[in-house]
Amino acid sequence: MRTVTLTIDSAEVTVPKGTSLLQAAEGLGIEVPHYCYHPGLTAPAQCRICLVEVEGAPKLQPSCVTMAEDGQVVRTDSDAALRMRKGVLEFYLVNHPLDCPICDMSGECMLQDYVFDEGREKGRSREPKRVFGRDDFGGDVLYYGDRCVMCTRCVRFMDEVARDSRLTVVERGSRAVIDTFFEEGLEGSPFAGNVVDICPVGALVSKDFLHKARAWDLDHTPSVCTSCSQGCNIELHTRDNLVQRLKPRANHEVNGHWMCDYGRANYEWYNRAGRLEEPSSGRGGKRRGGDWKSALEHLFVRLVELAGTEVRVVGSPSASVEALGALLALAEAAGGAASGVFRSRRAESEDPMPGFPLLVRRRDLAANVDGARLLGFERVGDDEAAGGLEEVAAHDGIVVVLGDELADQSADFGGEAALYVYMGHFDSPAAGNADFVLPITTAAEEEGTFVNAQGRVQRYWQGLQPLGAARPAWLVLGALAGALMGGGTPASAAKAFAALAAAHAPLEGLSHEALGELGVALAAEAAHG
């Protein structure tokens, strides 16, 4: 690869040929203000705020489209550049309303940031600002025309990435607004929600998130979308121990800068009321709540009594690799064969993103279908995740259900079982016969890993405090398996994963630390073997 060496703000940097000045500066940790440039889109150089001084050039150059050259001397903070930015920002504020107190973007707004950093103390415009009001674009998107800085990121996203040109700039000059084509709007576009993420100001906002929380009150936790087996990298934005919204997190091997609206909208289940909050034991009407200590001790005694009995387990494609691994370890320790089944809802078709084909809304509507397969779980049931559990339902040995809500099963489920353990987020009529009902955490309340449809192992982090006494499934199962085998309880998800990686060839050599924030792709044959 050919490289060029240049000087930016008196620091020397070597970058591949074809790198823009803006990206080269970014590599040095220098942020050049920009609106129209977005790493996932083409740069039209129309916002005029990324202009920098290049020695020898007669005028300031737009850094988003000026390519780095050998020997260039660039100043991003020269007097001319600062004066220019101050002027451009003043022009932006001629019509931009100062409604930050009621604007959803406030706190993460690029105009707010830049004006705060480099803008004039007071605007000099005495003209009234023009007023457009707001426009419902359909779907989850609301447009505030007054706040728009005409960067056209949203127009280019729909053209280049969603390949569904539904947005355009209408009119010109100070009357220009972004608009949809008359009534049609963005309704029905599976990727339109991304325009809200890439809007640098509060012009495009999410209806779902509207006035729900201020940006500075949200905690950001890296996570993985659980809505399909693509496993888009996301951030959980949480407040008051509730997930408030999901935002995509850049990963060029999986989802670029994007995610689909299906995944984006599917977070309310994290906050659903009526969760299982404490461990309980006793069948049917005799069920009684208790604490983990007594529940696990009783369960351990029962497992020892029944040692050697055949164990049948039902896993969940939404459970972490660690949890599923621990489930198999428990089954093995209790004396059964180490295999299990899982059921997964499947969509009718895949939905690829035309301009970024790596991102596909997959048919499997759960995050860890491939992880379950990798560990030897077998898929049963139909595309609605129903049926297929006859052998388990009537089994007279040990039955362990992890994460599957058994929505289609009758109250007779597990009636014949010598021991029936139900671990889940929600109670279910089919859990009525369970000897032990154990509350486990959701993906937002625990650490863990998923394996996506590309065979990529990806970590997710804990964003919420567990509800009630719910505990991660890997911890509960790991403690039981450890007690039966004479080993200890895994101290962390990382340790649980390490133990699993040592025992399963496809995961060999991996650790939470090695996976990092972006995950690691398994060898192709391992992922599909």
Added chain:
Amino acid sequence: MSEARFRNPGWAGNTGDFELTEAEVRGSEYVGRRSPDGGHPSVAPSLPYMLVAKNPEAPLLEGPYRERLGKIRSRYPTARAALIPLLNMAQEIRGHISPATMNEVAGILGLSEAFVRGVATFYTMYNKRPVGRFLVQVCTNISCNLAGADEVLAAFLEHTGTELGETSADGDFTVAEAECLAACGFPTCVQINSRYFEDVSPEDVPALLARLRREVDEGY
């Protein structure tokens, strides 16, 4: 107001000093209606040409107009480049560019509807609403303004009995303001449909309107 007082023959370039006809100045082949097929391919994609008869329901690509589209397309490497000439043609046929027309044009050229809308709304010379048989555009930019364009505009509004930007009750006249019409030597300039009227004073307005009505009655 007598006809003799009316100095303006109704086309650009005549200062009233010479007894020349429009045909003598422009050449006879350029006078009157442009042929629907666009004439020579080199001039087919030219400026919007506005007819008195405006039929918003008229088909876009019938007969000679289909031929003109072929000529327009042959002048440009991409469909996108032919958009503005095709919008010109659509406005010539229908008098204005409605959302339905934008859809249709997008379909003809294989462009996105949103893109066509962006272009059509960017240019103020495309009428986005129906206009009367005569679209009267009075220049109120600086030269004309110094020469009393505001009074001319007021006279048009008074004699047509309409509001600025609106169409008179009989459907004959839409009166609008225009920015510079590039006839600063002959203020006030008024563009009516595709024709320029120069040196227009408020007193000229009744005779001018009478002449336009007469031309319509004569089937111009």
